[in-house]
Each structure stands twice: as C-alpha cells, then as structure tokens.
Amino acid sequence: AEVVIVENAAAAGALVADEIVRLIVGRPDAVLGLATGSTPLPVYEALHGRLAGTDVSQVRGFALDEYVGIDPKHPESYRSVIAREVVEPLGLNPDQIHVPNGAIEGIEHAGPDYEAAIEAAGGVDLQILGIGTDGHIGFNEPGSSFASRTRVKTLTSQTREDNARFFDSIDQVPMHCMTQGLGTILQARHLVLLAFGEGKAQAVADAVEGPLTAMLPGSAIQLHPHATVVVDEAAASKLK
Ligand code: F6R
Numbered sequence: 426a427e428v429v430i431v432e433n434a435a436a437a438g439a440l441v442a443d444e445i446v447r448l449i450v451g452r453p454d455a456v457l458g459l460a461t462g463s464t465p466l467p468v469y470e471a472l473h474g475r476l477a478g479t480d481v482s483q484v485r486g487f488a489l490d491e492y493v494g495i496d497p498k499h500p501e502s503y504r505s506v507i508a509r510e511v512v513e514p515l516g517l518n519p520d521q522i523h524v525p526n527g528a529i530e531g532i533e534h535a536g537p538d539y540e541a542a543i544e545a546a547g548g549v550d551l552q553i554l555g556i557g558t559d560g561h562i563g564f565n566e567p568g569s570s571f572a573s574r575t576r577v578k579t580l581t582s583q584t585r586e587d588n589a590r591f592f593d594s595i596d597q598v599p600m601h602c603m604t605q606g607l608g609t610i611l612q613a614r615h616l617v618l619l620a621f622g623e624g625k626a627q628a629v630a631d632a633v634e635g636p637l638t639a640m641l642p643g644s645a646i647q648l649h650p651h652a653t654v655v656v657d658e659a660a661a662s663k664l665k
Contacts, residue, residue, distance in 0.1 A: 426618070426633055426652035430661045434621045437655045438467025441553070441617055446475045448551055454483035456543075458552030458610075459511055459522075461488065461503045462588075464619050465553050469510050476515055484517055485546050487539075489554075489563040489610070491527035493577060493601035501591045502527070525575060525603040535603050536575040543609065552613035556620050556643050559583045560628045564604035565642040573606030607645045616652040618643070620660040629656055630663035 431437045445468070448455045459465070491503045499505060504524045512522050523542055526535040543549065554562050559581055565573065566581050579601055580588075589595040610616070620629045632643030633654055646652040 426616075426646050426649070426654045428633060428654045428656065428661070428664065430656055430658060433657055434464075434467045435471070437619055437621070437657070438469075438471035440655060441468045441619065442471035442475050444617070445472060445551060446479065449476070449479060449481065449484055452550065453480055454485060456546050456548065456550045457484065457486045458549040458554075458613050459486050459488045459507060460553045460555050461490070461506045461510075462555045464555035464621065466510065468553060468619070469514065473514055481515060481517055484521065486511070486517065486522040487543055487546070487549060487605075488522075488524040489552075490602050490604035491525040492599035493527045493532065493603055494529050495527055495599050497527075525605070527599075527603050532577065532603070536577070539575040539603075539605070540609065543605075543612075549613035551615045551617060552610060554610070554616060554618040554646075556618060556625060556628045556632060557584055558587055558624055558628055560631055560641050560643045562607070562618070562632075562643050562645065563610055564602040565607050565610075565645075567640045567642060569607055569639055569642050571611070571637075571639065571645050571648065572608045574609050575603065575605050577601055578604050607642060611645060611649055614651065616646055616649050618646060618652065618654045619656070620654070621657045623659040623662065625656075625660040626663040629654065629660050630665075634665055 585598040
C-alpha cells in the first residue's frame with residue numbers, strides 16, 4: 426500500500442475529500458464505499474464544502490456494515506449514522522445509498538442481496554476504510570477469510586468495548602453485525618484506509634507490514650493493487 430502521513434485528521438479529510446470530488450466530477454454516478462465510526466468523519470466534513478456546486482444526484486454508495494438486530498431507527502444504527510453524517514449533509518439521493526440489512530428476519534438473504542446490489546452497481550470505485558484496534562476492517566474480525574463475502578460476524582469484546590462510547594452502556598452494543606467480507610472489500614477499485622492516533626498504530630503496522638493472515642484482517646489490503654493508507658504521525662508510529 427501507499428502510505429501517506431499527514432499532519433492531522435483534518436488534513437487527511439481534505440486529501441481524501443479532494444480525491445472523492447475528482448472521482449465524482451469525472452463520473453457523476455460514482456460508487457462510494459462508506460465507512461462509519463469516528464475515523465471517516467473528517468472526510469465527510471471536508472466533502473461538505475467541496476461538493477457544493479457539484480451534481481451529486483447520481484452518486485451511489487454502499488456502507489460497509491450494520492449491527493444485527495438493532496432497530497434501524499436507533500440513532501446508532503449504521504443506517505441512521507449514514508443518513509445523518511453522509512446522506513443528509515451532502516445532499517445525496519437516499520434511494521441510491523445502501524446499508525446492509527441487519528434485521529433478524531430474513532437475515533439469510535441479507536448478505537447475498539447486498540453482494541448482488543454491489544455487483545449490479547458495477548462495483549465500488551473508492552472504498553473508505555477505518556481499522557479497529559483489533560485489526561478489523563469492515564467488521565471482519567480476526568479469523569475472517571480473505572475470500573469472505575457479506576455475512577454475519579460476531580463482534581469481539583474489544584470491538585464492543587471500543588464502540589460502547591456510542592451507546593448508553595456496553596450491554597446495548599449489539600453482539601453481531603452484517604459486514605461486507607474481505608473478499609468483497611478487495612473488489613473495490615481503490616481502497617483508502619484512514620487511521621488516527623496511537624491506539625491504531627499497531628493495527629496500521631500489522632495491516633501494512635504484517636504477515637498476510639486472517640488473524641490480521643487489515644493485512645488483506647496488501648493483496649490490493651491500489652490501496653492508500655492515510656495516517657497521522659501517531660498512527661504511523663509503529664511502521665518500520
Ligand atoms: C465502520 C467499520 C469499522 C470501523 C473501525 C474503526 O463502518 O467498518 O471497521 O472503521 O471499527 O472505528 P473508529 O473509526 O470509530 O475508530
């Protein structure tokens with residue numbers, strides 16, 4: 426992967442937002458791969474001003490993941506988060522922005538349906554990725570196959586602790602998620618992984634320089650011909 430070390434998260438947001446604007450200007454129906462969590466927020470914020478005056482009515486998007494069994498109207502469902510942080514502020518067409526279906530009823534169809542929707546869209550042009558402190562991308566926790574497709578995964582206790590900040594208590598963090606697989610993510614045409622802060626330094630080093638192993642899901646990016654890693658100094662601190 427190409428590693429770009431930037432001053433801070435805002436600079437990373439500006440850099441990645443510029444790339445996304447170029448993509449949309451060149452291809453008004455571009456397909457964006459959207460991440461949730463804290464890391465991509467500076468990108469979405471930077472896009473806000475930059476997309477003013479650009480026709481975004483045809484832009485399409487696919488979120489990486491969703492909690493299983495969460496009420497889609499819950500403010501921390503990824504459906505709600507994507508609506509609030511991305512679709513509404515950027516004025517995207519909500520009908521063209523997809524989030525995996527985390528409803529328990531019919532869950533056996535949710536993965537294949539999502540894969541089919543991504544394929545029908547012609548695949549993802551640019552996939553934004555964060556990385557978990559345990560090395561997950563999407564919610565592909567350690568042990569995820571590099572060939573995996575969208576499916577249910579069990580969140581590690583580390584991930585549930587990390588995400589407890591979005592809920593009233595850790596008991597409210599769902600146990601399971603529906604996530605694009607590593608194989609799904611690897612099919613995006615450009616991967617852009619962002620990470621900020623010392624807490625991500627080991628996960629970043631493992632992803633960029635670690636052995637290719639299912640136990641370090643982020644290492645899957647080494648298989649991708651066009652992966653860009655945008656990090657601040659702290660997140661880069663364990664790179665050799
Ligand atoms: C979110 C996702 C996760 C997060 C990761 C980091 O859609 O798939 O991989 O990117 O958990 O989360 P933050 O950015 O909150 O540290």
